[in-house]
Amino acid sequence: MKYYDYVIVGAGIVGLTIARELFSREPEAKILMLEKELEVGRHGSGRNSGVLHSGIYYPEGSLKARMCASGAKLMADYCDANKLPIVRLGKVILPVRDNHGPQLELLFQRAVANGAKVEIIDQRQLHELEPSARSVIGKALYVPETAVVDPGTIVKHISSELQNMGIDIVFDTQINDVDVERATLNTNHGEFRYGWLFNSAGQYADKVANAFDVGKCYTLLPFKGIYYRLSSASKVVCNRLIYPLPDLNVPFLGVHYTKKIDGQVYLGPTALPALGREHYQRLEGINLVEGTSILFRLGQQYFFNKQGFREFSHIEALRFFKSKFAEAGRLLTPGLSDEDLLPCNKVGIRAQLLDLKKHELVMDFVVENGENSTHVLNAISPAFTSSMSFAKYIVDQKVN
Numbered sequence: 001m002k003y004y005d006y007v008i009v010g011a012g013i014v015g016l017t018i019a020r021e022l023f024s025r026e027p028e029a030k031i032l033m034l035e036k037e038l039e040v041g042r043h044g045s046g047r048n049s050g051v052l053h054s055g056i057y058y059p060e061g062s063l064k065a066r067m068c069a070s071g072a073k074l075m076a077d078y079c080d081a082n083k084l085p086i087v088r089l090g091k092v093i094l095p096v097r098d099n100h101g102p103q104l105e106l107l108f109q110r111a112v113a114n115g116a117k118v119e120i121i122d123q124r125q126l127h128e129l130e131p132s133a134r135s136v137i138g139k140a141l142y143v144p145e146t147a148v149v150d151p152g153t154i155v156k157h158i159s160s161e162l163q164n165m166g167i168d169i170v171f172d173t174q175i176n177d178v179d180v181e182r183a184t185l186n187t188n189h190g191e192f193r194y195g196w197l198f199n200s201a202g203q204y205a206d207k208v209a210n211a212f213d214v215g216k217c218y219t220l221l222p223f224k225g226i227y228y229r230l231s232s233a234s235k236v237v238c239n240r241l242i243y244p245l246p247d248l249n250v251p252f253l254g255v256h257y258t259k260k261i262d263g264q265v266y267l268g269p270t271a272l273p274a275l276g277r278e279h280y281q282r283l284e285g286i287n288l289v290e291g292t293s294i295l296f297r298l299g300q301q302y303f304f305n306k307q308g309f310r311e312f313s314h315i316e317a318l319r320f321f322k323s324k325f326a327e328a329g330r331l332l333t334p335g336l337s338d339e340d341l342l343p344c345n346k347v348g349i350r351a352q353l354l355d356l357k358k359h360e361l362v363m364d365f366v367v368e369n370g371e372n373s374t375h376v377l378n379a380i381s382p383a384f385t386s387s388m389s390f391a392k393y394i395v396d397q398k399v400n
């Protein structure tokens with residue numbers, strides 16, 4: 001049986017940056033990454049909007065607030081140093097309800113507290129930046145430093161860099177069983193003993209944590225994010241990123257415009273319930289037992305109505321229909337027509353944690369320790385942006 005000082009479960013951006021951080025601190029350590037897929041980037045880290053967020057939304061003191069701006073800088077520097085594509089487009093955030101004035105102020109204050117560069121602009125300035133956009137209260141936030149990257153290219157680059165450093169990444173390998181006392185993992189490719197284990201299994205992080213008796217008061221609720229592509233025939237102009245002022249009760253940012261590295265413009269993502277942790281398309285990835293449990297949990301959330309869940313679910317569920325999705329786009333750019341939206345295969349699933357005692361969607365990142373192990377339980381957005389800072393925090397949790 002092989003022994004490793006560190007075993008990392010899951011080779012998404014969180015696992016990859018943990019490995020990189022461990023190597024930088026202990027270059028002699030033996031490090032193994034276990035990944036159930038045949039390559040990196042098959043899940044959250046390869047299916048997101050590719051936005052390096054600036055740290056606008058998160059309450060002061062939260063892990064997200066502490067990690068986002070510094071993580072964005074580290075990731076941007078990494079892209080520059082390795083000549084990976086990055087475009088510093090900037091973004092505008094638009095109030096979409098008449099009563100959004102105080103919330104605009106709140107976000108401005110949060111952004112300043114979190115060290116993000118931000119300005120409040122008027123309708124004329126907004127028109128100069130984004131001629132198709134409108135703000136219902138005549139004011140908007142402008143965040144000049146927000147950048148877009150190509151997440152798939154980044155995870156592939158980091159993974160080959162790690163392999164060149166001598167870190168073992170074993171693909172197609174899934175844990176069957178854990179013997180916590182013997183610090184041993186049983187996988188479809190044999191047994192591995194570990195000194196310390198990091199669980200960064202994304203959509204399955206709660207299941208892996210439960211095997212260590214960690215995170216029993218949580219479960220994961222998958223929310224599907226579908227996108228449409230903006231037709232090149234559309235009259236809507238999108239120069240940068242155009243976001244709505246989000247509902248701050250829930251951890252989702254709302255349907256927005258994202259301009260990708262190649263200049264293509266996408267609208268999305270939704271936050272629709274998924275009937276399986278990997279239920280990306282049609283019936284593929286639906287798990288009947290899990291689907292039933294997800295529907296039950298959603299029903300409970302609807303009943304308890306914490307975080308305004310009822311209103312949130314009414315709005316989001318309808319966005320399954322293209323006409324309602326287009327209405328969400330029109331809140332930002334009134335000239336958008338249904339025909340401007342072209343179907344595309346871009347879809348991601350958010351690994352959203354639900355607190356079973358409080359009946360609340362967990363808003364912040366969660367990291368908990370078990371025996372000889374650290375578990376990353378709610379690596380939702382902006383975990384891609386934050387990853388290089390977040391990895392330092394996660395590795396610091398290891399007990400010596």
Ligand SMILES: Cc1cc2nc3c(=O)[nH]c(=O)nc-3n(C[C@H](O)[C@H](O)[C@H](O)COP(=O)(O)OP(=O)(O)OC[C@H]3O[C@@H](n4cnc5c(N)ncnc54)[C@H](O)[C@@H]3O)c2cc1C
Binds near residue numbers: 174348
């Ligand atoms: C639609 C959408 C848009 C988003 N937009 C942004 C954005 O613009 N900016 C931003 O910063 N963040 C964004 N995010 C969030 C971001 O994508 C995630 O926070 C981040 O990718 C999480 O990384 P991860 O490594 O935890 O998970 P993942 O990338 O899912 O990696 C986990 C890995 O673990 C593997 N795994 C699972 N179980 C096991 C097991 N038992 N054994 C071995 N391997 C296992 C999986 O195969 C997977 O490769 C978005 C997310 C979504 C869904």
